[in-house]
Amino acid sequence: MDFTFWDILDNLLVGLQWTVALSLTAFVGGGLIGLLVMVLRISDNGFARGFARAYIELFQGTPLLMQLFMVFFGVALLGVDISPWLAAAIALTLFTSAYLAEIWRGCVESIPGGQWEASASLALNPYEQLRHVILPQALRIAVAPTVGFSVQVIKGTAVTSIIGFTELTKTGGMLANATFEPFTVYGLVALGYFGLCYPLSLSARYLERRLHAAS
Amino acid sequence: MAYQFDFLPVLHNADLLLRGALFTLELTAIGTLLGVSLGIVGAVVRAWQIRPFAAIFGVYVELIRNTPFLVQLFFIFFGLPSLGLQISEWQAAVLAMVINLGAYSTEIIRAGIQAIPRGQLEAAAALAMTRFEAFRHVVLLPALGKVWPALSSQIIIVMLGSAVCSQIATEELSFAANFIQSRNFRAFETYTLTTLIYLVMALLIRQLLNWLGRRYIARNR
Numbered sequence: 001m002d003f004t005f006w007d008i009l010d011n012l013l014v015g016l017q018w019t020v021a022l023s024l025t026a027f028v029g030g031g032l033i034g035l036l037v038m039v040l041r042i043s044d045n046g047f048a049r050g051f052a053r054a055y056i057e058l059f060q061g062t063p064l065l066m067q068l069f070m071v072f073f074g075v076a077l078l079g080v081d082i083s084p085w086l087a088a089a090i091a092l093t094l095f096t097s098a099y100l101a102e103i104w105r106g107c108v109e110s111i112p113g114g115q116w117e118a119s120a121s122l123a124l125n126p127y128e129q130l131r132h133v134i135l136p137q138a139l140r141i142a143v144a145p146t147v148g149f150s151v152q153v154i155k156g157t158a159v160t161s162i163i164g165f166t167e168l169t170k171t172g173g174m175l176a177n178a179t180f181e182p183f184t185v186y187g188l189v190a191l192g193y194f195g196l197c198y199p200l201s202l203s204a205r206y207l208e209r210r211l212h213a214a215s
Numbered sequence: 216m217a218y219q220f221d222f223l224p225v226l227h228n229a230d231l232l233l234r235g236a237l238f239t240l241e242l243t244a245i246g247t248l249l250g251v252s253l254g255i256v257g258a259v260v261r262a263w264q265i266r267p268f269a270a271i272f273g274v275y276v277e278l279i280r281n282t283p284f285l286v287q288l289f290f291i292f293f294g295l296p297s298l299g300l301q302i303s304e305w306q307a308a309v310l311a312m313v314i315n316l317g318a319y320s321t322e323i324i325r326a327g328i329q330a331i332p333r334g335q336l337e338a339a340a341a342l343a344m345t346r347f348e349a350f351r352h353v354v355l356l357p358a359l360g361k362v363w364p365a366l367s368s369q370i371i372i373v374m375l376g377s378a379v380c381s382q383i384a385t386e387e388l389s390f391a392a393n394f395i396q397s398r399n400f401r402a403f404e405t406y407t408l409t410t411l412i413y414l415v416m417a418l419l420i421r422q423l424l425n426w427l428g429r430r431y432i433a434r435n436r
Contacts, residue, residue: 057414058414061371061375061413061414061417061418062375062410062413062414062417063375063376063377063378063379063389063410063413064375064376064378065378065379065381065389066378066389066406066409066410066413067410069392069402069406070403070406070407070410073402073403073406074403076403077218077403078218151280151281155281155282155283155284156283157283158283158284158285158286159283159285159379161285162285162379162382169283169285169286169289172286172289173289176289176293181297182289182290182293182294182296182297183290183293183294183295183297183298186286186289186290186293186294187290187294189286189289190278190282190286190287190290193281193282193283193286194278194281194282197280197281197282198277198281201277201280201281
Protein backbone atom coordinates (compact mmCIF):
# COMPACT_ATOMS: atom_id res chain seq x y z
CA MET A 1 0.00 0.00 0.00
CA ASP A 2 1.28 3.42 -0.94
CA PHE A 3 1.09 6.38 1.38
CA THR A 4 0.84 9.85 -0.03
CA PHE A 5 1.97 12.82 2.04
CA TRP A 6 -1.68 13.53 2.86
CA ASP A 7 -2.23 9.97 4.09
CA ILE A 8 0.70 10.41 6.45
CA LEU A 9 -0.62 13.73 7.69
CA ASP A 10 -4.12 12.33 8.09
CA ASN A 11 -2.92 9.42 10.24
CA LEU A 12 -0.66 11.63 12.31
CA LEU A 13 -3.57 13.94 13.10
CA VAL A 14 -5.53 10.96 14.48
CA GLY A 15 -2.54 10.11 16.67
CA LEU A 16 -2.32 13.73 17.75
CA GLN A 17 -5.90 13.58 19.03
CA TRP A 18 -4.97 10.68 21.31
CA THR A 19 -1.96 12.60 22.55
CA VAL A 20 -4.25 15.50 23.43
CA ALA A 21 -6.81 13.20 25.08
CA LEU A 22 -4.15 11.51 27.21
CA SER A 23 -2.56 14.85 28.15
CA LEU A 24 -5.91 16.27 29.27
CA THR A 25 -6.79 13.14 31.25
CA ALA A 26 -3.41 13.10 33.01
CA PHE A 27 -3.52 16.82 33.68
CA VAL A 28 -7.03 16.85 35.18
CA GLY A 29 -6.52 13.63 37.16
CA GLY A 30 -3.02 14.66 38.18
CA GLY A 31 -4.32 18.03 39.30
CA LEU A 32 -6.91 16.45 41.62
CA ILE A 33 -4.50 13.93 43.16
CA GLY A 34 -1.75 16.55 43.19
CA LEU A 35 -3.92 18.87 45.26
CA LEU A 36 -4.46 16.07 47.77
CA VAL A 37 -0.74 15.22 47.92
CA MET A 38 0.09 18.92 48.33
CA VAL A 39 -2.29 19.18 51.30
CA LEU A 40 -0.65 16.10 52.88
CA ARG A 41 2.79 17.57 52.17
CA ILE A 42 2.03 20.77 54.14
CA SER A 43 -0.06 19.14 56.89
CA ASP A 44 0.96 19.15 60.57
CA ASN A 45 0.81 15.35 60.68
CA GLY A 46 4.35 14.00 60.40
CA PHE A 47 3.24 10.69 58.88
CA ALA A 48 1.19 12.39 56.17
CA ARG A 49 4.08 14.72 55.40
CA GLY A 50 6.52 11.83 55.18
CA PHE A 51 4.21 9.87 52.90
CA ALA A 52 3.74 12.83 50.55
CA ARG A 53 7.47 13.45 50.49
CA ALA A 54 8.25 9.82 49.61
CA TYR A 55 5.51 9.84 46.96
CA ILE A 56 6.98 12.93 45.29
CA GLU A 57 10.55 11.63 45.55
CA LEU A 58 9.54 8.30 44.02
CA PHE A 59 7.91 9.83 40.95
CA GLN A 60 10.50 12.56 40.48
CA GLY A 61 13.43 10.20 41.04
CA THR A 62 12.51 7.41 38.63
CA PRO A 63 12.05 7.32 34.84
CA LEU A 64 8.51 7.76 33.52
CA LEU A 65 9.15 4.67 31.38
CA MET A 66 9.70 2.54 34.51
CA GLN A 67 6.54 3.99 36.10
CA LEU A 68 4.62 2.96 33.00
CA PHE A 69 6.04 -0.56 33.09
CA MET A 70 5.27 -0.87 36.82
CA VAL A 71 1.62 0.08 36.29
CA PHE A 72 1.28 -1.99 33.13
CA PHE A 73 2.74 -5.18 34.61
CA GLY A 74 1.69 -4.48 38.20
CA VAL A 75 -2.03 -4.23 37.47
CA ALA A 76 -1.81 -7.32 35.25
CA LEU A 77 -0.55 -9.24 38.31
CA LEU A 78 -3.85 -8.55 40.04
CA GLY A 79 -5.46 -10.63 37.32
CA VAL A 80 -7.03 -7.60 35.66
CA ASP A 81 -6.50 -7.13 31.95
CA ILE A 82 -5.21 -3.62 31.43
CA SER A 83 -5.22 -1.79 28.12
CA PRO A 84 -2.25 0.39 27.12
CA TRP A 85 -4.61 3.40 27.28
CA LEU A 86 -5.58 2.71 30.89
CA ALA A 87 -2.00 1.99 31.98
CA ALA A 88 -0.82 5.16 30.26
CA ALA A 89 -3.58 7.24 31.85
CA ILE A 90 -2.90 5.88 35.37
CA ALA A 91 0.90 6.21 35.18
CA LEU A 92 0.86 9.66 33.65
CA THR A 93 -1.76 10.85 36.15
CA LEU A 94 0.40 9.73 39.09
CA PHE A 95 3.52 11.25 37.49
CA THR A 96 1.71 14.57 36.94
CA SER A 97 0.28 14.61 40.45
CA ALA A 98 3.73 14.34 42.06
CA TYR A 99 5.13 17.28 40.09
CA LEU A 100 2.04 19.46 40.52
CA ALA A 101 2.00 18.76 44.27
CA GLU A 102 5.58 20.00 44.54
CA ILE A 103 4.97 23.06 42.34
CA TRP A 104 1.85 24.03 44.29
CA ARG A 105 3.53 23.45 47.64
CA GLY A 106 6.06 26.10 46.67
CA CYS A 107 3.25 28.50 45.78
CA VAL A 108 1.37 27.88 49.04
CA GLU A 109 4.53 28.25 51.12
CA SER A 110 5.34 31.54 49.45
CA ILE A 111 2.20 33.04 51.04
CA PRO A 112 3.32 34.84 54.22
CA GLY A 113 2.65 32.89 57.45
CA GLY A 114 0.74 35.86 58.82
CA GLN A 115 -2.08 35.01 56.41
CA TRP A 116 -2.58 31.64 58.14
CA GLU A 117 -2.48 33.29 61.57
CA ALA A 118 -4.85 36.07 60.53
CA SER A 119 -7.39 33.61 59.17
CA ALA A 120 -7.00 31.41 62.27
CA SER A 121 -7.81 34.46 64.40
CA LEU A 122 -11.03 34.80 62.39
CA ALA A 123 -12.01 31.36 63.76
CA LEU A 124 -11.58 29.61 60.40
CA ASN A 125 -10.55 25.97 60.73
CA PRO A 126 -7.40 24.82 58.86
CA TYR A 127 -9.42 23.61 55.88
CA GLU A 128 -11.28 26.93 55.64
CA GLN A 129 -8.01 28.84 56.02
CA LEU A 130 -6.53 26.97 53.08
CA ARG A 131 -9.68 27.07 50.98
CA HIS A 132 -10.71 30.70 51.45
CA VAL A 133 -7.54 32.60 52.30
CA ILE A 134 -4.40 30.80 51.18
CA LEU A 135 -5.39 29.02 47.96
CA PRO A 136 -6.98 32.05 46.26
CA GLN A 137 -3.71 33.95 46.76
CA ALA A 138 -1.50 30.98 45.88
CA LEU A 139 -3.51 30.36 42.71
CA ARG A 140 -2.34 33.66 41.25
CA ILE A 141 1.29 32.61 41.64
CA ALA A 142 0.61 29.02 40.55
CA VAL A 143 -0.88 29.70 37.12
CA ALA A 144 2.39 30.36 35.25
CA PRO A 145 4.40 27.34 36.52
CA THR A 146 1.35 25.09 36.13
CA VAL A 147 0.90 26.07 32.49
CA GLY A 148 4.65 25.62 32.05
CA PHE A 149 4.48 22.12 33.49
CA SER A 150 1.65 21.13 31.12
CA VAL A 151 4.34 21.12 28.42
CA GLN A 152 6.17 18.37 30.33
CA VAL A 153 2.95 16.33 30.52
CA ILE A 154 2.38 16.54 26.76
CA LYS A 155 5.99 15.54 26.08
CA GLY A 156 5.65 12.75 28.64
CA THR A 157 2.81 11.17 26.66
CA ALA A 158 5.35 10.26 23.95
CA VAL A 159 6.83 7.61 26.25
CA THR A 160 3.47 5.78 26.38
CA SER A 161 4.09 4.73 22.76
CA ILE A 162 6.55 2.21 24.22
CA ILE A 163 3.83 0.22 26.00
CA GLY A 164 1.86 0.24 22.75
CA PHE A 165 -0.51 3.15 23.16
CA THR A 166 -1.17 4.49 19.68
CA GLU A 167 -0.66 8.21 20.12
CA LEU A 168 1.37 10.57 17.95
CA THR A 169 4.82 8.99 18.40
CA LYS A 170 3.56 5.41 17.97
CA THR A 171 1.61 6.41 14.86
CA GLY A 172 4.78 8.07 13.58
CA GLY A 173 6.79 4.90 14.22
CA MET A 174 4.33 2.75 12.29
CA LEU A 175 4.22 5.24 9.41
CA ALA A 176 8.01 5.49 9.31
CA ASN A 177 8.21 1.72 8.97
CA ALA A 178 5.54 1.59 6.28
CA THR A 179 6.81 4.48 4.17
CA PHE A 180 10.58 4.26 4.70
CA GLU A 181 10.56 8.03 5.15
CA PRO A 182 11.62 8.40 8.79
CA PHE A 183 13.06 11.87 8.25
CA THR A 184 9.77 13.33 7.00
CA VAL A 185 7.57 11.38 9.39
CA TYR A 186 9.52 12.11 12.58
CA GLY A 187 9.94 15.71 11.44
CA LEU A 188 6.15 16.00 11.20
CA VAL A 189 5.72 14.23 14.56
CA ALA A 190 8.10 16.73 16.17
CA LEU A 191 6.18 19.56 14.51
CA GLY A 192 2.95 18.20 15.99
CA TYR A 193 4.34 18.28 19.53
CA PHE A 194 5.84 21.70 18.89
CA GLY A 195 2.45 22.99 17.76
CA LEU A 196 0.90 21.81 21.02
CA CYS A 197 3.70 22.84 23.37
CA TYR A 198 5.03 26.11 22.01
CA PRO A 199 1.83 28.14 22.59
CA LEU A 200 1.74 26.80 26.15
CA SER A 201 5.41 27.73 26.71
CA LEU A 202 4.73 31.21 25.37
CA SER A 203 1.70 31.73 27.58
CA ALA A 204 3.60 30.47 30.63
CA ARG A 205 6.30 33.05 29.94
CA TYR A 206 3.72 35.79 29.36
CA LEU A 207 1.85 34.94 32.57
CA GLU A 208 5.08 34.94 34.54
CA ARG A 209 6.09 38.34 33.23
CA ARG A 210 2.65 39.77 34.00
CA LEU A 211 2.77 38.39 37.53
CA HIS A 212 6.17 39.97 38.16
CA ALA A 213 4.99 43.25 36.68
CA ALA A 214 1.97 43.24 39.00
CA SER A 215 3.82 42.53 42.22
CA MET B 216 -4.59 -17.88 42.97
CA ALA B 217 -2.46 -15.22 44.58
CA TYR B 218 0.65 -14.17 42.69
CA GLN B 219 3.92 -15.44 44.13
CA PHE B 220 6.61 -12.80 43.99
CA ASP B 221 10.00 -14.17 43.05
CA PHE B 222 12.98 -11.86 42.83
CA LEU B 223 15.57 -14.64 42.57
CA PRO B 224 15.48 -14.99 38.77
CA VAL B 225 16.16 -11.26 38.58
CA LEU B 226 19.00 -11.39 41.07
CA HIS B 227 20.60 -14.15 39.01
CA ASN B 228 21.00 -11.52 36.33
CA ALA B 229 22.29 -8.84 38.67
CA ASP B 230 25.48 -8.55 36.62
CA LEU B 231 23.46 -7.53 33.55
CA LEU B 232 21.62 -4.89 35.55
CA LEU B 233 24.88 -3.62 36.99
CA ARG B 234 26.48 -3.38 33.57
CA GLY B 235 23.40 -1.57 32.27
CA ALA B 236 23.47 0.86 35.19
CA LEU B 237 27.13 1.62 34.60
CA PHE B 238 26.44 2.29 30.93
CA THR B 239 23.58 4.64 31.88
CA LEU B 240 26.00 6.50 34.16
CA GLU B 241 28.59 6.60 31.38
CA LEU B 242 26.08 8.01 28.88
CA THR B 243 24.96 10.55 31.49
CA ALA B 244 28.54 11.62 32.26
CA ILE B 245 29.45 12.20 28.60
CA GLY B 246 26.06 13.79 27.89
CA THR B 247 26.44 16.12 30.85
CA LEU B 248 29.99 17.25 30.04
CA LEU B 249 29.21 17.98 26.40
CA GLY B 250 25.65 19.19 27.02
CA VAL B 251 26.60 21.69 29.73
CA SER B 252 29.53 22.91 27.59
CA LEU B 253 27.11 23.52 24.74
CA GLY B 254 24.80 25.22 27.24
CA ILE B 255 27.58 27.58 28.40
CA VAL B 256 28.28 28.62 24.81
CA GLY B 257 24.56 29.08 24.14
CA ALA B 258 24.03 31.01 27.37
CA VAL B 259 26.85 33.48 26.62
CA VAL B 260 25.64 33.96 23.06
CA ARG B 261 22.05 34.49 24.24
CA ALA B 262 22.87 36.68 27.24
CA TRP B 263 25.18 39.00 25.33
CA GLN B 264 23.09 38.93 22.14
CA ILE B 265 25.99 37.90 19.88
CA ARG B 266 24.64 38.08 16.32
CA PRO B 267 23.69 35.99 14.42
CA PHE B 268 24.18 33.12 16.85
CA ALA B 269 21.75 34.49 19.45
CA ALA B 270 18.83 33.97 17.07
CA ILE B 271 20.04 30.51 16.02
CA PHE B 272 20.36 29.39 19.63
CA GLY B 273 16.94 30.90 20.34
CA VAL B 274 15.28 28.71 17.70
CA TYR B 275 17.29 25.66 18.83
CA VAL B 276 16.23 26.11 22.47
CA GLU B 277 12.54 26.46 21.61
CA LEU B 278 12.56 23.51 19.19
CA ILE B 279 14.18 21.17 21.70
CA ARG B 280 12.28 22.28 24.78
CA ASN B 281 8.91 21.90 23.06
CA THR B 282 9.36 18.39 21.63
CA PRO B 283 9.73 15.04 23.47
CA PHE B 284 13.17 13.53 24.00
CA LEU B 285 11.95 10.23 22.51
CA VAL B 286 11.03 11.93 19.23
CA GLN B 287 14.39 13.73 19.14
CA LEU B 288 16.08 10.37 19.64
CA PHE B 289 14.06 8.70 16.85
CA PHE B 290 14.67 11.64 14.55
CA ILE B 291 18.42 11.35 15.10
CA PHE B 292 18.63 7.57 14.95
CA PHE B 293 16.13 6.83 12.15
CA GLY B 294 15.99 10.17 10.37
CA LEU B 295 19.65 11.13 9.99
CA PRO B 296 20.72 7.90 8.20
CA SER B 297 18.29 8.74 5.38
CA LEU B 298 20.41 11.87 4.88
CA GLY B 299 23.44 9.58 4.57
CA LEU B 300 24.69 10.07 8.14
CA GLN B 301 25.16 6.66 9.78
CA ILE B 302 25.53 6.59 13.55
CA SER B 303 25.48 3.76 16.10
CA GLU B 304 22.91 3.38 18.90
CA TRP B 305 25.08 4.73 21.65
CA GLN B 306 26.26 7.62 19.51
CA ALA B 307 22.64 8.51 18.76
CA ALA B 308 21.81 8.27 22.47
CA VAL B 309 24.69 10.55 23.47
CA LEU B 310 23.95 13.00 20.66
CA ALA B 311 20.28 13.21 21.68
CA MET B 312 21.23 13.73 25.34
CA VAL B 313 23.76 16.43 24.47
CA ILE B 314 21.34 18.29 22.21
CA ASN B 315 18.57 18.00 24.80
CA LEU B 316 20.62 19.06 27.82
CA GLY B 317 22.33 21.75 25.74
CA ALA B 318 19.00 23.47 25.13
CA TYR B 319 17.84 23.34 28.74
CA SER B 320 21.19 24.38 30.19
CA THR B 321 21.41 27.28 27.72
CA GLU B 322 18.28 28.74 29.32
CA ILE B 323 19.29 27.87 32.89
CA ILE B 324 22.83 29.28 32.66
CA ARG B 325 21.64 32.34 30.70
CA ALA B 326 19.46 33.26 33.68
CA GLY B 327 22.57 33.02 35.89
CA ILE B 328 24.68 35.19 33.58
CA GLN B 329 21.97 37.82 33.31
CA ALA B 330 21.77 38.00 37.09
CA ILE B 331 25.34 39.29 37.21
CA PRO B 332 25.52 43.10 37.28
CA ARG B 333 27.38 44.73 34.38
CA GLY B 334 29.53 46.66 36.83
CA GLN B 335 31.20 43.42 37.91
CA LEU B 336 32.86 43.05 34.49
CA GLU B 337 33.97 46.69 34.55
CA ALA B 338 35.40 46.17 38.03
CA ALA B 339 37.30 43.11 36.76
CA ALA B 340 38.71 45.18 33.89
CA ALA B 341 39.77 47.84 36.40
CA LEU B 342 41.67 45.14 38.30
CA ALA B 343 43.61 44.39 35.10
CA MET B 344 42.13 40.92 34.72
CA THR B 345 42.42 39.53 31.20
CA ARG B 346 39.12 38.98 29.38
CA PHE B 347 39.38 35.25 29.94
CA GLU B 348 40.09 35.61 33.66
CA ALA B 349 37.23 38.04 34.02
CA PHE B 350 34.88 35.70 32.15
CA ARG B 351 35.89 32.71 34.21
CA HIS B 352 35.95 34.26 37.69
CA VAL B 353 33.43 37.07 37.38
CA VAL B 354 30.87 35.70 34.92
CA LEU B 355 30.91 31.92 34.52
CA LEU B 356 31.57 30.54 38.01
CA PRO B 357 29.25 32.97 39.85
CA ALA B 358 26.56 32.37 37.21
CA LEU B 359 26.89 28.59 37.56
CA GLY B 360 26.80 28.99 41.35
CA LYS B 361 23.50 30.84 41.16
CA VAL B 362 21.78 28.22 38.99
CA TRP B 363 23.56 25.09 40.23
CA PRO B 364 20.46 23.51 41.88
CA ALA B 365 18.38 23.97 38.72
CA LEU B 366 21.19 22.64 36.55
CA SER B 367 21.60 19.60 38.83
CA SER B 368 17.88 18.80 38.57
CA GLN B 369 18.06 19.01 34.79
CA ILE B 370 21.04 16.63 34.66
CA ILE B 371 19.07 14.12 36.74
CA ILE B 372 16.03 14.52 34.47
CA VAL B 373 18.26 13.74 31.47
CA MET B 374 19.69 10.66 33.24
CA LEU B 375 16.17 9.37 33.98
CA GLY B 376 15.03 10.27 30.48
CA SER B 377 17.82 8.17 28.99
CA ALA B 378 15.72 5.11 29.92
CA VAL B 379 13.91 5.47 26.58
CA CYS B 380 17.21 4.93 24.74
CA SER B 381 16.49 1.21 25.13
CA GLN B 382 14.03 1.75 22.27
CA ILE B 383 16.88 2.17 19.79
CA ALA B 384 18.71 -0.76 21.46
CA THR B 385 21.27 1.28 23.40
CA GLU B 386 22.35 -1.26 25.98
CA GLU B 387 21.73 0.82 29.10
CA LEU B 388 19.84 -0.06 32.28
CA SER B 389 16.29 -0.26 30.94
CA PHE B 390 17.55 -2.29 27.97
CA ALA B 391 19.05 -4.78 30.44
CA ALA B 392 15.70 -4.87 32.29
CA ASN B 393 13.79 -5.55 29.06
CA PHE B 394 16.23 -8.32 28.18
CA ILE B 395 15.99 -9.98 31.59
CA GLN B 396 12.19 -9.90 31.80
CA SER B 397 11.88 -11.32 28.29
CA ARG B 398 13.87 -14.32 29.49
CA ASN B 399 12.44 -15.01 32.95
CA PHE B 400 8.91 -13.60 32.46
CA ARG B 401 9.22 -11.86 35.85
CA ALA B 402 8.36 -8.45 34.42
CA PHE B 403 7.05 -6.84 37.60
CA GLU B 404 9.96 -7.98 39.78
CA THR B 405 12.51 -6.97 37.14
CA TYR B 406 11.09 -3.49 36.69
CA THR B 407 10.68 -2.98 40.45
CA LEU B 408 14.36 -3.66 41.00
CA THR B 409 15.33 -1.54 37.99
CA THR B 410 13.19 1.35 39.21
CA LEU B 411 14.91 1.16 42.58
CA ILE B 412 18.31 1.25 40.89
CA TYR B 413 17.28 4.39 38.99
CA LEU B 414 16.07 5.95 42.25
CA VAL B 415 19.39 5.23 43.96
CA MET B 416 21.33 6.59 40.97
CA ALA B 417 19.23 9.78 41.02
CA LEU B 418 19.92 10.27 44.74
CA LEU B 419 23.65 9.56 44.31
CA ILE B 420 24.01 11.95 41.37
CA ARG B 421 22.19 14.62 43.39
CA GLN B 422 24.69 14.14 46.25
CA LEU B 423 27.65 14.16 43.88
CA LEU B 424 26.48 17.36 42.18
CA ASN B 425 25.79 19.03 45.54
CA TRP B 426 29.32 18.15 46.61
CA LEU B 427 30.85 19.36 43.34
CA GLY B 428 28.85 22.56 43.64
CA ARG B 429 30.04 23.23 47.18
CA ARG B 430 33.63 22.29 46.41
CA TYR B 431 34.23 23.97 43.05
CA ILE B 432 31.36 26.27 42.11
CA ALA B 433 29.59 27.94 45.00
CA ARG B 434 32.74 28.92 46.90
CA ASN B 435 33.53 31.25 44.02
CA ARG B 436 30.31 33.11 44.49
